[in-house]
Amino acid sequence: MAATPSPHLPDHPAHLWRNPDPKPAYDVVIVGGGGHGLATAYYLAKNHGITNVAVLERGWLAGGNMARNTAIIRSNYLWDESAAIYEHSLKLWEELPAELDYDILFSQRGVMNLAHSLGDVRAGQRRVSANRLNGLDGEWLEPDDIARICPIVNLSSDVRYPVLGATFQPRGGIAKHDHVAWAYARAADALGVDLIQGCEVTGIDVADGRAVGVQTSRGPISAGRVAIVAAGHASLVAAMAGVALPLQSHPLQALVSELLEPIHPTVVMSNAVHVYVSQAHKGELVMGAGIDSYNSYAQRGSFHVIEHQLAAALELFPIFARAHVLRTWAGIVDVAPDASPIIGPTPVDELFVNCGWGTGGFKATPASGWVMAATLATGEPQELARPYALERFTTGALIDEHGAAGVAH
Amino acid sequence: MSGTRAPSDGRIDRNRPLSFTFDGRAMTGFAGDTLASALMANGVDVIGRGIYTGRPRGIVAAGVEEPNAIVQVERADGVSEPSLRATTVELEEGLRVQSLAGRGRLESPGDAVDAGRFDARYAHCDVLVVGGGPAGLAAALAAGRSGARTILVDADTELGGTLLGTRDELDREPALDWVRAAAGELAALPETTILLRATAIAYHDHQDILVAERRPDARTEGRLWHIRAGQVVLATGAHERLIVFADNDRPGIMLASAALTYLHRYGVVPGQRAVIYTTNDSTRTAAAELTEAGIEIVDVVDSRDGRAVSGSEGGDRLEAVVVDGERRGCDLLLVSGGWNPVVHLFSQSRGSLRWDDGLATYLPERAVQATHVAGSANGVFDLDGCLREGAAVGARAAAEAGFGDGRPPVMPAADGGTAIGRVAPIWFVPAPEGETAEARMFVDLERDATVADIRRATGAGLASIEHIKRYTTIGTAGDQGKTSGVVASAVAAALLGQEPGALGVPTFRAPYVPISFAFIAGRDRGALSDPIRTTSIQPWHVAHGAVFEDVGQWKRPRFFPRAGESMDAAVLRECAAARTSVGVMDASTLGKIDLQGPDAGDFLDRVYTNGFAKLKVGSCRYGVMCRVDGMVFDDGVTSRLADDRFHMTTTTGNAAPVLDHLEEWLQTEWPELRVRATSVTEQWATVAVVGPRSRDVLAVLAPELDVSADGFPFMTWRESVVAGLPARVFRISFSGELAYEINVSTWHGLAMWEEVMAAGERFGITPYGTEAMHVLRAEKGYPIIGQETDGTVTPQDLGMEWVVSKTKPFIGSRSHRRAENRRPDRKQLVALLPLNPDALIPEGNQLVAAGTDLGSRPVPMIGHVTSSYRSAFLGRTFALALVRGGRERHGEAIVAPLADGTTIEAWITDPVVVDPDNARRDG
Amino acid sequence: MLLITCPHCGPRDEVEFRYGGQAGVASPADPEALDDATWARYVFFRDNPKGPFAERWVHAAGCRRWFDAVRDTVTNQFLDPEPRR
Numbered sequence A: 001m002a003a004t005p006s007p008h009l010p011d012h013p014a015h016l017w018r019n020p021d022p023k024p025a026y027d028v029v030i031v032g033g034g035g036h037g038l039a040t041a042y043y044l045a046k047n048h049g050i051t052n053v054a055v056l057e058r059g060w061l062a063g064g065n066m067a068r069n070t071a072i073i074r075s076n077y078l079w080d081e082s083a084a085i086y087e088h089s090l091k092l093w094e095e096l097p098a099e100l101d102y103d104i105l106f107s108q109r110g111v112m113n114l115a116h117s118l119g120d121v122r123a124g125q126r127r128v129s130a131n132r133l134n135g136l137d138g139e140w141l142e143p144d145d146i147a148r149i150c151p152i153v154n155l156s157s158d159v160r161y162p163v164l165g166a167t168f169q170p171r172g173g174i175a176k177h178d179h180v181a182w183a184y185a186r187a188a189d190a191l192g193v194d195l196i197q198g199c200e201v202t203g204i205d206v207a208d209g210r211a212v213g214v215q216t217s218r219g220p221i222s223a224g225r226v227a228i229v230a231a232g233h234a235s236l237v238a239a240m241a242g243v244a245l246p247l248q249s250h251p252l253q254a255l256v257s258e259l260l261e262p263i264h265p266t267v268v269m270s271n272a273v274h275v276y277v278s279q280a281h282k283g284e285l286v287m288g289a290g291i292d293s294y295n296s297y298a299q300r301g302s303f304h305v306i307e308h309q310l311a312a313a314l315e316l317f318p319i320f321a322r323a324h325v326l327r328t329w330a331g332i333v334d335v336a337p338d339a340s341p342i343i344g345p346t347p348v349d350e351l352f353v354n355c356g357w358g359t360g361g362f363k364a365t366p367a368s369g370w371v372m373a374a375t376l377a378t379g380e381p382q383e384l385a386r387p388y389a390l391e392r393f394t395t396g397a398l399i400d401e402h403g404a405a406g407v408a409h
Numbered sequence B: 001m002s003g004t005r006a007p008s009d010g011r012i013d014r015n016r017p018l019s020f021t022f023d024g025r026a027m028t029g030f031a032g033d034t035l036a037s038a039l040m041a042n043g044v045d046v047i048g049r050g051i052y053t054g055r056p057r058g059i060v061a062a063g064v065e066e067p068n069a070i071v072q073v074e075r076a077d078g079v080s081e082p083s084l085r086a087t088t089v090e091l092e093e094g095l096r097v098q099s100l101a102g103r104g105r106l107e108s109p110g111d112a113v114d115a116g117r118f119d120a121r122y123a124h125c126d127v128l129v130v131g132g133g134p135a136g137l138a139a140a141l142a143a144g145r146s147g148a149r150t151i152l153v154d155a156d157t158e159l160g161g162t163l164l165g166t167r168d169e170l171d172r173e174p175a176l177d178w179v180r181a182a183a184g185e186l187a188a189l190p191e192t193t194i195l196l197r198a199t200a201i202a203y204h205d206h207q208d209i210l211v212a213e214r215r216p217d218a219r220t221e222g223r224l225w226h227i228r229a230g231q232v233v234l235a236t237g238a239h240e241r242l243i244v245f246a247d248n249d250r251p252g253i254m255l256a257s258a259a260l261t262y263l264h265r266y267g268v269v270p271g272q273r274a275v276i277y278t279t280n281d282s283t284r285t286a287a288a289e290l291t292e293a294g295i296e297i298v299d300v301v302d303s304r305d306g307r308a309v310s311g312s313e314g315g316d317r318l319e320a321v322v323v324d325g326e327r328r329g330c331d332l333l334l335v336s337g338g339w340n341p342v343v344h345l346f347s348q349s350r351g352s353l354r355w356d357d358g359l360a361t362y363l364p365e366r367a368v369q370a371t372h373v374a375g376s377a378n379g380v381f382d383l384d385g386c387l388r389e390g391a392a393v394g395a396r397a398a399a400e401a402g403f404g405d406g407r408p409p410v411m412p413a414a415d416g417g418t419a420i421g422r423v424a425p426i427w428f429v430p431a432p433e434g435e436t437a438e439a440r441m442f443v444d445l446e447r448d449a450t451v452a453d454i455r456r457a458t459g460a461g462l463a464s465i466e467h468i469k470r471y472t473t474i475g476t477a478g479d480q481g482k483t484s485g486v487v488a489s490a491v492a493a494a495l496l497g498q499e500p501g502a503l504g505v506p507t508f509r510a511p512y513v514p515i516s517f518a519f520i521a522g523r524d525r526g527a528l529s530d531p532i533r534t535t536s537i538q539p540w541h542v543a544h545g546a547v548f549e550d551v552g553q554w555k556r557p558r559f560f561p562r563a564g565e566s567m568d569a570a571v572l573r574e575c576a577a578a579r580t581s582v583g584v585m586d587a588s589t590l591g592k593i594d595l596q597g598p599d600a601g602d603f604l605d606r607v608y609t610n611g612f613a614k615l616k617v618g619s620c621r622y623g624v625m626c627r628v629d630g631m632v633f634d635d636g637v638t639s640r641l642a643d644d645r646f647h648m649t650t651t652t653g654n655a656a657p658v659l660d661h662l663e664e665w666l667q668t669e670w671p672e673l674r675v676r677a678t679s680v681t682e683q684w685a686t687v688a689v690v691g692p693r694s695r696d697v698l699a700v701l702a703p704e705l706d707v708s709a710d711g712f713p714f715m716t717w718r719e720s721v722v723a724g725l726p727a728r729v730f731r732i733s734f735s736g737e738l739a740y741e742i743n744v745s746t747w748h749g750l751a752m753w754e755e756v757m758a759a760g761e762r763f764g765i766t767p768y769g770t771e772a773m774h775v776l777r778a779e780k781g782y783p784i785i786g787q788e789t790d791g792t793v794t795p796q797d798l799g800m801e802w803v804v805s806k807t808k809p810f811i812g813s814r815s816h817r818r819a820e821n822r823r824p825d826r827k828q829l830v831a832l833l834p835l836n837p838d839a840l841i842p843e844g845n846q847l848v849a850a851g852t853d854l855g856s857r858p859v860p861m862i863g864h865v866t867s868s869y870r871s872a873f874l875g876r877t878f879a880l881a882l883v884r885g886g887r888e889r890h891g892e893a894i895v896a897p898l899a900d901g902t903t904i905e906a907w908i909t910d911p912v913v914v915d916p917d918n919a920r921r922d923g
Numbered sequence C: 001m002l003l004i005t006c007p008h009c010g011p012r013d014e015v016e017f018r019y020g021g022q023a024g025v026a027s028p029a030d031p032e033a034l035d036d037a038t039w040a041r042y043v044f045f046r047d048n049p050k051g052p053f054a055e056r057w058v059h060a061a062g063c064r065r066w067f068d069a070v071r072d073t074v075t076n077q078f079l080d081p082e083p084r085r
C-alpha cells in the first residue's frame, strides 16, 4: 500500500509522557533512550510485566541516531540469522500503528537495491534466493521492472555505472522516526516505565563481578539488571564496567530537501555508489550517504561525503538536479566488525548489551526491543538474539553482512 | 492598495526593462530588481499559500530570511527550479514564475537531462570575511591593507549590505559613496579577492568554509568554493523578526527594514497607509522615510509604551489592524520584533551562543575555531559601532594570521546611524478572544505553525526545544527558522513558565541557505563521476565490437560477438577456440606490483599463505593472501625476477587494496624489512595467449626463445624479445591450457596484441573476454576472488589446503585455528553437474539438500551457486558452489529451488570438471 | 573536510588520506601462543575513546606513508601539531 505523500502530518497525541525524577532503585535500568532503549522498555512492561524500569537518557529522548536516520525499513537480509530477526521486526512494524495507537507513518512502498555490476547482480540474486526460501518477499527486478516501479531511475546505458537490475522487497518502506520513538515512549510511560531525560550515566557499579547500579548526572540509581542500549556510545558505557566491545563509532551523514510534489514512489538504495533516497510523507527527499572513515563522536562528518552522495544521486536520478539541500546532519553509528549487532550478556553478571546496529538499526527497533526485553526478563539470550552474542568474535562465527551482503541500512 | 513603483529612486536600471510572467500574467520589472521587488512593483499581494491552512501569503522580507514568497522559477532556457525565495532571485528576461502552496516541483527540461553545469573551486586565504556590509567592508579593508590574502564574500549583487536599503550617511556624505570607494580600494589590492553573489553556506571543522557563488553570465551557473581560511571574520548581519499576534500572516504585514529596503533600494512603494509596530529603536526614522515617499502613517505602536497590535483584518491584502482594541485601517504593517544576529555560521563552527536580555536574542559567546564576529552579527547595531568593530576585528584577524600590527584603520564617522537600543520583546500578543486565537498566531509562516501548536507540544510533556521543533515542525523549512527560531523558543519558554533564553535554539545546520543538488554535485557526473580506466589495447577491442563490462573502474571486454551472435554463442565459441586451438585475452588490468629489496622473499612468506622465499629466480608461484581474520583476501601469481625482486600479480579489482595492504604491513609492522612495493599495473600490458596452439604462436613471434616444454616449463618466466619488442613472458595458465602471458611496456600493448593476432591468424586465433575467461577457469575449479569468495571464505574452504603452509606463520594463520574454522560443516567449494545437462542454475541461487520439503518456510539452505556456465568442452552446463560440508558430499545430489517455483537437481562433484590431471597445460 | 598534517608533506585535505584506526596495536609476536579470546581481541577489538585518540593515517594520494596522529574525536582537532612519523 504505497501511501501518496501529503504535506499533512497526523496530529501527535495531546499527551506523550510524564517527566519523573529518578527513583533510587529499579529492577531494570536501560542506559540510552533511543528507539531501541524505548522499545526494550515497552516490551519489558508489555510482554513480561516488568514495569519497575527506568530509561536513562543523557539528552532528550530519542535525540541520537533515532532522530537522525533515514528511516528505511526492510528485512531482506542475506544470512538466516539476520533475516530471522529483521523479519520478526518487519512483522512487528506491520502491527505497530494499531498496537501503539499512533500514526507512525509506516509506509510499505517497497525498497529497491540497485545492481551496477555483474558482481552486484550475482550478490543480489543470491540474497533474493535466500530471502524467498526464508519466506520473505524478496524479488529480483530487471531494468524494465525498475522502470515500472520507479520511472525516475536513470536506466540509460550511458551513465557511468548502468543499472543492471535490482533486488526489491515490496513490504519494505519507511516510517517517521520521531513518531516511532514517541509512540514507544508514550506506551512505555503509560505502562509505568520512568523515562528520565537529561540523565547521563557516568559509571556502572559492579560488585563481585555483578552490576548493581549506575552513577548518573542525576545521582546514583540501583538496578537489578543494567542494559546498555546506547548505540554510538555503547562502548563508552560498557567500558565503565570494564567490558570491551568490538565497536567503532563513526559519523553517518544524511540530508533532506525542501518539500516537493510526489515524484519518487519507493525507496532506492545503491550501495555501489553510496546513496539511498526516499521521498518522505510531507514531500521532502531524504537521502543518506556512506559513513565517514574516521572515528568520531562529533555528530558531523566531512563535506566531500555529501558531494559524492549528491553526484551519485544525480547519476541515478537526473531529475533531482534542481532539488535543494535544506539541512545536512550526522549521527554517530556503532559499527561492529561484521556489521551485525551485539546482543546479550557480558562478562559482568546482570550487565547486558544491545548495540552495534551501525548504519541499519532503525528498521530493527521493534525486534531489537523485543529480543532485548526477553533477554533481560529471563537473563538468557532470546532465541533470535543468540547468534549475536559477544562470543562470536572469539569463535569466529561472525554474521558478515558487510562483505557478503554488501548492503548497508 | 498594493505596492507600486515609485517614480524615481532606487538602485534599479529603469532603462533596462525586463519582462517576465507570474502565474501566466505578463509583467515587467527592471535590471537590479529581485523577483520580489518586481512582483511588489506589479501590485502582486499574494505570492503563495500556507502549506496547511491555504491562507494567502505575501512578501515579508527582502532577503534570505523570507518565509512566504517561495516560487517555482522557469528560466528562459527551460530549466525549472523549485522553491526559490523571490527575495533572492535576480530578475532576468523571460522568467516564468509560478506560485506554490508549500511544495515545489521537479521537472526535466523537455526530454533532456538537466546537466546543470557547476564548478568547484578550492582556495586558501589568510582572512576570509563573510559579509560585505559596513562591518565586513571595514574588516576587509583592515585585513586587505595589511597584505593578508583576503577574500571578501557577499551574497548580494553589490557590496554595502544594509546600507543599500537605507539613507545613512558617513562623514556627511551618502554612505554608499564610502561603500563605492571601499570596494574600489579592495578591488585594487593585489592579494584581495571579492566574490559577489557568493553565499557562505557552511563552516566546517578545520576552517573549511563553503561558498556558493552564482554566476549568471558565465558558462557555468555557479561555483562552489571550498575555502580553507586562516582566520574567518563573520560580518553576517542580523535578521529582523516578526511579532506574533492573531492573523499576523496577512499580505501587507512585513518586516520594517524590508519595507524600507523595497523603498530605497528598489524604488517600490510597498503600500499607501501604514502602521508601524516596533519593539526597539531601529524603526526610528521609518515614519519619516515613509512619509517622504507619500505613505500615510496611521499609527506607530511601540511595545515600550505598553501598546500592542493584537489582530488584523483583510482578505488577500491587509485592510486593518487592531491596536489596543481599536481598529486602524491600513494596507501595510511594518513590524520590528527585534533582531536576530545571523549566528548560523558561527554556530556551525561550533562557537557557543549566549542569551542577551537587552537585545532579547542569542549572541556569539565563545569561538572554537579562528573565528571573529563583527557588527550586528555580534549584536552591534549602530553604523558607527559596526565600522569600528569591523575594522578592529579585521585588523586583529590579519595580525593573528601574521599580517600587520593589529591596529585598526580609521573609519569614517556615522552621524545619527540607526541603533536599536533596548528591545522590549513581545513573544506573542494575547488575543481578546483567548487561546482559540492561538491557532491563527503564526510563528513559522513557511511551516504554517502557530502558538497553538507550541502549546500542544508543551502540554504533551515536551520541554526540549528539539522535541518542540519536531512536534510542531517549526524551523524545519527552507528558512530554517531564520525569522521564527528565537520566537518559537521564547514562546515555548513562556508557556513552560521559563525565561525567554532558557530553552536555546535548535542546532543550526548547514547549508545556511538551500542549495541545489546540481550545485553541490558539480562536474562529478556522467563520465566524470568516476574515472574510466582502459588498457592500451582498448582501441582494438572497440574496433572489433567488444561488449564491455565494468570491473571496478576498468572497462573490460566481456565477449567479442560476431554479427548476429548471442552472448551464449560467442562465449561458447571463444571457449572452444581456447581449448582446441588458440585464444587471446587482454589481461592488462590484472594488478602488478614490483617488489624489491633483500627481504622481499621473507616478506612474501608473511603475506602469502604459502612460501615464496625459496622460489627460484625465473620461477612463478600461485599464492593466496588472507586478512588477519583468516578470510581470503586476494590471489595471484608471483614470479621471482631476481634474488631481491619479485613481480606480483593481483586480481583486477584488488590491485590497489593489495598494494595498500603490503605497504601497511611493511611500514607499520615490519619496518625492519628492506622491501619496496611499487604498483606497475599501468606500466605493463599483458597479452594472454591461451590454448594448444599458443606455443606455435609464441614460436613465430619469438624465434630466439626456446618455447619447448622442457626449455620453458610451466610456472617459469623468460625475458625475451617478442615481435621485436622487449617482453617478459610468463608460462602460467588461468584456463588449464598451455598458455603464455606476454608482458610488454604499456606503450607497446596494442602493437603486441596486433602482432599476436597476425601470428595466430593461421590457427584461427580468437580473442576472448572476461566471460570466456570465467568459464575456462571455472572448468578448472579456480576460484575468482569476490565471486567464489565473499569475505567469509578461507583457503581451506576453497579446497586449497595445499597452498596453506603448516610450518610458517602468515597474516591470518592464527584465525584458521579458531573453533568456527574447524567445523566440518563449513561451506566448501564444489562443482555441480545438473542432471539435465542443459539446465543452467542461476548464479547466486541457494541450494537445499535433496528431499528437502519446499512447501513450508523457512527452507533450510546448505549452500549457494557462485558461478554457473555452459561448458563447450563438456557439452553441458556446470556450476561452482559453496556447500556445507561439500567435500564430504561428492556424488550426492543437491537441489536448486528457482524463483519460478521449479527446481534444478544436480550432482555434487570435485570442483575440477575439466582435465583434473592437468594433462593439457603442457600442450 | 578535515585538514590533516602529513609529517612528510605538510597539511593536506582529508581526501588524500586513508584512515587506519587505532595506532600502536602491534600484531602479536607469536599468535600461536594466544588463546582464541586473546587473538580475537587483536583481530576485532580497538579502542573507541571519546576525546584524544592516537590513530593512524596513510597519505594515500601523496607520499603513501603511514603516520600516527592524536585527534580529539569530539572536536576533530589534531592535538599533536607535528604528528609522529
Ligand SMILES: Cc1cc2nc3c(=O)[nH]c(=O)nc-3n(C[C@H](O)[C@H](O)[C@H](O)COP(=O)(O)OP(=O)(O)OC[C@H]3O[C@@H](n4cnc5c(N)ncnc54)[C@H](O)[C@@H]3O)c2cc1C
Residues within 6 Å of the ligand: A031, A032, A033, A034, A035, A036, A037, A056, A057, A058, A059, A060, A061, A062, A063, A064, A065, A066, A067, A068, A069, A070, A071, A072, A073, A199, A200, A201, A202, A229, A230, A231, A232, A233, A234, A237, A252, A253, A254, A288, A329, A330, A331, A332, A333, A357, A358, A359, A360, A361, A362, A363, A364, A409
Ligand atoms: C544518518 C543516519 C541514517 C540512518 N539510516 C537508517 C535507515 O535508513 N534504516 C535503518 O534501519 N537504520 C538507519 N540508521 C541507523 C539507526 O538510526 C540506528 O541503528 C539506531 O537508531 C540505533 O539505535 P537507537 O535508536 O537506540 O540509537 P540512539 O537513538 O542513538 O540511542 C542511543 C541513546 O543513548 C544515549 N546515551 C548515550 N550515552 C549515554 C549515557 N552515558 N547515559 C545516558 N544515555 C546515553 C544517547 O544520547 C542516545 O539517545 C541511520 C543512522 C544514521 C545516523
Ligand SMILES: [Zn+2]
Residues within 6 Å of the ligand: C006, C007, C008, C009, C010, C059, C062, C063, C064, C065
Ligand atoms: Zn605525505
